[in-house]
Amino acid sequence: MLDIIKNDPWLEPYSKAINGRHDYYLKRLSDLTNNGKIKLSDFATGHLYFGLHKTSDKWVFREWAPNATDIFLVGTFNQWQHLESFRLQPIGNGVWEVKVPLNRINHKDLYKLHVTWDGGSGERIPAWSKRVVQDPETYIFSAQVWEPEHKYTFKYKDFKPDTSPLLIYETHVGMSSEEEKVGTYNEFRENILPRIKKAGYNAIQIMAIQEHPYYGSFGYHVSSFFAPSSRSGTPEELRELIDTAHGMGISVIMDIVHSHSVKNETEGISRIDGSYDLYFHSDPLRRYHQAWDSLCFDYGKDEVLHFLLSNCKYWLEEFKFDGFRFDGVTSMIYLSHGLGESFSNYSDYYNAGQDGDAICYLTLANQLIHEVKPDAITIAEEVSGMPGLAMKISEGGYGFDYRMAMNIPDFWIKTIKEKKDEDWHPSAIWWETTNRRSDEKTISYCESHDQALVGDKTIIFRLIDSDMYWYMSKLTNSTHRVDRGIALHKMIRLVTATTINGGYLNFMGNEYGHPEWVDFPREGNNWSYKYARRQWRLADDGNLKYHYLGDFDRSMINLIKSVPNFQDKPLIKVWDTDDDNVLAYMRDELLFVYNFNPKKSFSDYGILVPQGEYKVILDTDDKEFGGFGLNDTSINHFTHFDPLHSKDNKGWIKLYLPARTALVLKIKK
Incomplete structure (x- = not known):
């Protein structure tokens, strides 16, 4: 079995x-x-056979196109003409091939296939193209020869990811720029990687790497599966970005799209040889994804x-x-x-x-x-x-x-939208953040890019809304919405990140409360990049309150990293009362206590925990995190003896729990 x-x-x-x-x-x-x-790895070598390859004495190009009757390799190297010396020949099993002298094709030449089939013909970008570029004037995509004289040499060849735990910073290179434009691999490497390193994350998850014709698809309508998006730079620049991340101890995870393909014929792999079912289902009902307008x-x-x-x-x-x-x-x-x-x-x-x-x-x-x-x-x-x-x-x-753990962000959005603050019940919060199969590891998160896409909002913007435009400055009076939003933003993240059994994910900028939403250039917004960028200056400006959230996030991440294999430590709930909105749990030597009550602060609130002396090591209400500093974190807390629980070596810890705050305490050995 x-x-x-x-x-x-x-x-x-x-x-x-x-x-x-x-x-x-x-x-x-x-x-x-x-x-x-x-080995299966020996089978998965199509990229070494198909497409354009430079050998010691010639260029070799191959494509799988069983329905084609004639194919020409056309490009800037032959003025896009159908020349006999560039005609592909069938070599069996639907594969076509052409061999070209070395001096006929050069680095950065543009090329395509002109394919003829029964009843039609057309230009196609080869399915195995490793570089595809768009003409800035005509917007037409073409494959590009990529054989630079000096290919990037990786410095960190034996890098191993740190998964104890996995702390992921979800990123999009194009929207990582402060400017209203498409960011580049080099800019990300120089400007964003140091931020991620400082924030404490040990992995990045990069979106929209595979080439896609429509930028607004967020990279999910892939056209060329082997080509890194040229909008952000060259393959060598992407290699350097990854190598630099490894040098910082940061793993690089690719957001890969194998669930569907763009239906475009001139840019994608749809109907490369004129047939509808080359890579896709022959049944039109199974081939077409109605919800995504793509091919399966x-x-x-x-x-x-x-x-x-x-x-x-x-x-x-x-x-x-x-x-x-x-x-x-x-x-x-x-x-x-x-x-x-x-x-x-x-x-x-x-x-x-x-x-x-x-x-x-x-x-x-x-x-x-x-x-x-x-x-x-x-x-x-x-x-x-x-x-x-x-x-x-x-x-x-x-x-x-x-x-x-896709239930968790859904829970937080639903709670913020539909629940009164009094109904933020600890039992529900505990259930949603810990409800998972015991034999499967999960990635927990409050919000990814999905929760902020056009038509929705970031968590902070849901909490603060329009007050964010006027009251996030330290030089002006605050409002209840701002104070509430900052407090809950920290608590939501703390309880989500510290109940993990595998890893934690944050979308770029959300750690410091990036406002509003994400919306890529499209006809409906007059092709604007205003919401397809990250306003890092908000976090860098000491006169604004955004840095409070970023500072807290960094302290939270460092706390998690301070416990070896944090994600594997037993997670034990020690207290939850929906009437009071108080939740407490332990993990290793750490005690996490939350008061989600919006109105009531509790003095000498008793929680039954292992006997000992406890020191506060993180307080969401600390003034350095934009709180009110209502707790004296320099005071250590001792458990009170209770004969009823002495045999279990437990006692009562008495804490002051201000409304909408959380404490992390560590028991002294």
Whole structure:
């Protein structure tokens, strides 16, 4: 019996489906590795064969296009003409090839394919292109030859990610600039990486790396899967960014999109050879994603597995990424894409509504990634709660290292929008922040980029709203909304970050309360970059209150890092009373106490804890974090003896708990 079923007896009625899924993975793995005669990594080498490659004496180009009847390689090197010397020849299994003398093609030349098929023809960007650029005047995309004389040489070749715990700073290079423009890899490396290092995070999760024709898609409508977005610079500049991060001890996780593809034909991989189902489903209903206006891969095809698995290996080996956050996993594993599903009981996960081929691909991808780089990090963005996502493959899981705790940000937004402050019940907060499968690690977060996209707001802006425009200066009188917002912003983050069982994530700028929302240039906002940037000056200005939140976040992150393997320490609830809105829990030698009550402060509030002397090491109400400083944190607290609990070595600690504050205390050994 697989461990996934042993660990959860409620899954036993679905053992046939779970075992069938695992057996199917083993069969496909055997098929792709020739019954284990080669490694899966040996299969995932398409990027070394397809596309344009420079050898010692020639250029070789190959493309898979079984429906094509004629193909020419056209570009600036031949004035975009259909010359016989650039005509591709079929070499079997739908593969086309052309060999060109070295002196005919040069670094930075632009090129495309002109493909003819029965009933039509058109120019296409090759599917395996490693560099794609857009003409600034015509806005037309073309592949570009990228063979610089001096390729970037990595300095930190043996870097290993720190996952004790994993503290992720979610980033978008393009919107990382203060200016209203697209930020560059170099600017991010020089200006933003030092900020992240100072803030204490040990990983960055970079969005929108794979080339995408529409900037406003946030990188989720990928057109060229092997090409780093040229909007932000060159491949060498991205390599240097990653290498520099490694030198700072920062892991680099790529937000990878294998859940769908842009439907564009001239920019993407749609209809490269004129057929609609080359990489995608032949059934139009399965091929087209109605909610995302994109195309869905057919993961049952060996060629698609070859393409996507090679893509994973390419980013790991060529750019030294430390792993991936897989986007849209729910959309992949359900035939309905998870739309309109309730996922209220286990039968919803095993009702024949799952895409077995997509599930198998994700398992194979995790097998491959950890085969190529054993210390790699894989994270699943999945909303349904499918059991086993973040379990080892050998235990019957999908092989991800972590899954996103997507219930937590939903809970905070719903609470802020719909609950009165008096109804912020500790029992609900505890349940949502700790409700997870015991055999799967999660990434907890209050808000990612998703919660601030156009039409929504950041947490701080929901709490403070328009007062943010007028009362965030220290030189003006404050308001109740500002004081409340600053207090709750810190408490929300503290309880979310310190109840983790795997890692914690923050979106760029949200640690210091970046205002408003995220909105990329589009027709509806007159193509403005105003909301597609980060206003770092707000955090840097000592006369504004934003730095209070950033300073607190840094202290919180450093507190977590001060406890070795913080995420694995037992999490023990010691107190919660919904009537008082007080929550307390212990982790190792740390005691966390929250008073979410909006009106009542409590004197000598008793909480039953292990006997000893406790010292306050973090106070959300400290004046250096924008609080009122109502507690004297220099005073240590001793537990009071209680004969009823002495045999358990417990006593009562009496604390002053101001309204809307939290304390972290450490017991002295």
